[in-house]
Amino acid sequence: MIEINNISKNFGQVRALSNCSLKIADKAMMIIAGGDGAGKTTLLKSIIGLIIPDRGQVLINGQLPKTQKKYFGYMAQQFSWYKNLSVDENMILSATLYGMNKDEAKENCARILKFVGLYQFKKRLAGKLSGGMKQKLALAAALVHEPKFLLLDEPSTGVDPVSRQELWELFQQVNEQGTTVIITTPYFDEVNYCREIILMNNGRILINSSLADLQKQNKGFNLEDIYFKLTEKGE
Numbered sequence: 001m002i003e004i005n006n007i008s009k010n011f012g013q014v015r016a017l018s019n020c021s022l023k024i025a026d027k028a029m030m031i032i033a034g035g036d037g038a039g040k041t042t043l044l045k046s047i048i049g050l051i052i053p054d055r056g057q058v059l060i061n062g063q064l065p066k067t068q069k070k071y072f073g074y075m076a077q078q079f080s081w082y083k084n085l086s087v088d089e090n091m092i093l094s095a096t097l098y099g100m101n102k103d104e105a106k107e108n109c110a111r112i113l114k115f116v117g118l119y120q121f122k123k124r125l126a127g128k129l130s131g132g133m134k135q136k137l138a139l140a141a142a143l144v145h146e147p148k149f150l151l152l153d154e155p156s157t158g159v160d161p162v163s164r165q166e167l168w169e170l171f172q173q174v175n176e177q178g179t180t181v182i183i184t185t186p187y188f189d190e191v192n193y194c195r196e197i198i199l200m201n202n203g204r205i206l207i208n209s210s211l212a213d214l215q216k217q218n219k220g221f222n223l224e225d226i227y228f229k230l231t232e233k234g235e
Helices: 040-048 087-097 102-116 131-143 161-176 188-193 211-217 223-232
Strands: 002-011 014-024 029-033 055-060 072-075 149-153 180-185 196-201 204-210
Touching: 002 040, 014 040, 014 055, 014 204, 029 040, 029 161, 029 188, 040 055, 040 149, 040 180, 072 131, 087 102, 087 131, 102 131, 102 161, 131 149, 131 161, 149 161, 161 180, 161 188, 180 188, 188 223, 196 211, 196 223, 204 211, 204 223
Parallel strands: 029 180, 029 196, 072 149, 149 180
Antiparallel strands: 002 014, 002 055, 196 204
């Protein structure tokens, strides 16, 4: 269980988060949608302890995020692995950073690379991968230690439509295996891949609901239309 209790965060004069509260159940498949500057990344980084809120508190199973880091897998917006290392070398590096021994690292890396479809490319330099393949490598590196919580920051931004579909199928498979998956996106159509939906704007949570409830309450459900109605009202 992830509990976000009334957190706020400012960066100078910019308010990134404003009194955000949220509970995320284990095994949730949640999307956090919103435009640029909505606060999505700040909220995600607050959950894993990369950002400390100015006010409020985040708890992971009743504990502060800094004590629970081994349970997190995190994929940043920008590709952050070493372009001059091979796919396999990057994976081994990720595994060793989580304390795995050589044999355990090799076994886990091979299994995860097969899962994401990169095993046949394991000797290719990361810098030579396509955009979609780089995202699959970043996903694989985040999964190598079998995290309980997988947090992905705009993972489908900038990839081709086929890779985008493949990535979402992988995210859903990870969730089906029992992992809590939390994904940020600027693409409102992607909410249909998830069960729980958070809609943000200007650092505030506008909607915290399930996809099923939103579809039930809104005939011809379209999150983009709902977003513009809420923001036009200044909510």
